[in-house]
Amino acid sequence: MKLASLRHGRDGALIVVSRDGRRFARAHSIAPTLQSALDRWEECETELRKLSDRLESGAIEGEPLDVHALSAPLPRAYEWVDASAFINHVILVRKARGAEPPPKLYTEPLVYQGGSSVLLGPRDPITLADPAWGCDFEAEIALILGDTPEGTTTKQAQRHIRLILLVNDVTLRNLVPEELAKGFGFFLSKPASAFSPFAITLDELGEYWRDGRVHLPLRSHLNGKLIGDPNAGEMHFSFFELIAYITRTRSFGAGTILGSGTVSNADPSRGVSCLVEKRMREILENGQALTPFLQWGDEVEIEMQTKDGESLFGSIRQRVIPRNHDPHQPS
């Protein structure tokens, strides 16, 4: 089933969405918010699936869905943990900032803790106070976990996965080198991330979900032009390995979001899911970067389609605007 949240209060109003993404049914009688459904998933899942089946079969008509009415599936979350599980991305990004790859590049995932009290919806603008910060997008896949105890193994991992969705992990590239040199990891360089309209259950992926990976291309457009469609199946560490890694020393509560890191393929013909990779490839080919980081007015779109053209998660589409810009006025 596909779940989403209408803009409403701080946590949104939970809805069930039809497979074609065009209609929805309100789920407030089952759970008012997605977080409350995750908190009582064992009770809520069956009821939500029944509602989804009735919407899909036409037993209930539902209401027409306007993606602009949606917040992130979780407009705020108790934890946002982001890995960097695509090795090609790690190598290119470190090369771009003149840093060495981490010592255990192939055997231990890179993971950082992100902020999660403000998460953006699929059409929310990226507010950028200063274009000199080097604003970049990063197209990723993420899981929403249920309660996941310390010491979870790769074999136990799947039972803790509740939903899967897309994320744009916005990064201020020019703030990264100085920040990482301080030794405490990303902070100012990671403003609010944005999420796809729909968070879906794993069964919606069918054959595309194998070995803890999504075997489909993730397509990113910049100002309407395709900039990359790398296959997410090239993820070096599976989501099962990421879950086992993050739970080595602590537990995670229901609603924790776990990201894959920027989807990236070794084959350069698949393009990129972020601008810093494109810039690094340009430097390697031409001696200089030609593509600028995001400027005010630029628009990024991220989407994942099945081979039949079904948009699994709906699209993230965000325009970059100045800070204190009124988003209700055209930019």
Added chain:
Amino acid sequence: MKLASLRHGRDGALIVVSRDGRRFARAHSIAPTLQSALDRWEECETELRKLSDRLESGAIEGEPLDVHALSAPLPRAYEWVDASAFINHVILVRKARGAEPPPKLYTEPLVYQGGSSVLLGPRDPITLADPAWGCDFEAEIALILGDTPEGTTTKQAQRHIRLILLVNDVTLRNLVPEELAKGFGFFLSKPASAFSPFAITLDELGEYWRDGRVHLPLRSHLNGKLIGDPNAGEMHFSFFELIAYITRTRSFGAGTILGSGTVSNADPSRGVSCLVEKRMREILENGQALTPFLQWGDEVEIEMQTKDGESLFGSIRQRVIPRNHDPHQPS
């Protein structure tokens, strides 16, 4: 006023506590949880203060408080941001792991993002799977913020502070060097933090709150023996400066917790608020560390008293136990 949360569900049940910490009144008619009060602070604050006044005056008797019945004031939070604002701590800890102090040590605070889906109560044990991880406590002060927008200045900062409390930021010291070498900051080395029984409004601090700092000693005991009482007023970056720093590139939602970092004084006679500092001082004096990191069975206690002996926040008192140990059985 003093607020606390009784263990109840995932978010606790909000109570108002008498100044002496002995009695409480349930606040569910105003807000069921502390998070819900923070979400609607403008509406709730006056009503909570009225309830607090009635409890204090004896107009309502209240119920006797058992600290073991308390969870953390926020048993889960949308954001846990921890600074390291005591310069003496930064210098000693970096020396202990043979690392250089950060380049802008005196002009730009160190800040990391911690996990916040599982926060421990004041009597919850510290579960430690492997004592070889080098488990340490860190006694700190923290704020709970209301909505705090991007670009908040030091002058605007105080209006976003809702509550103040104590925290034990547990750290697995022997996991830190390898983790920080990866460049993404702390993750496995920071298991769940624990919080004081009471979160209080700034007016409860009276004259002890000045210039965005708490001018009182923070006392830590290890196995019943005083190990340090450094004055928290020696904080190099004030909480106002920390708020201005963290909001440079993004906003924070109500309920964000912001820590001071380990309280530490340059004067060694004030002792320590964590074991790694004590070990470093031993190495400098004797050539080797004598104090081991926390072992199973060790007990840490953290408390802040006024000059009149009033315990402002109640005490954090935690025993270290093996993972999978039943906390309801004596250790």
